[in-house]
Amino acid sequence: MLRKFAGVDLVFFDPDVGLASSGGKHSTKWLQVKELGRTFKKGHSVLVIQFPWFKKDWVRQCIKQIREATQAVKIYTFRAPNVAFFLAVQQRHVHFFRRRAKEVRKRWGSIVSVSPDPESE
Secondary structure (H helix, E strand, O other), rough: OOOOOOOOOOEOOOOOOOOEOOOOOOOHHHEEEHHHHHHHOOOOEEEEEOOOOOOOHHHHHHHHHHHHOOOOOOOEEEEEEOOEEEEEEEEHHHHHHHHHHHHHHHOOOOOOEEEHHHHHH
């Protein structure tokens, strides 16, 4: 996959189950954190869709996993009632994605929360 996407700026992951820190039974249904990190290290910003687990601090745990795997300079979270998107941004994409986050907030702000707030950056 990484060879085919060599010139692509953003890679979107839609794992069946979610993020996993290690392989195991049915591991193909999970996005392995190391795969996310490897993709980021190849120069791609990454966007991951997740469906809430309704666990305490679930969003914070996802952000922590993504930050540890990618060392991203910026991670945006776009949350609606039944879905969350996590965007780990490469340094060279920071301004572009800040503008996009502002657009999402302006257009969808009553439905989708954006964190951190791109207006306050």
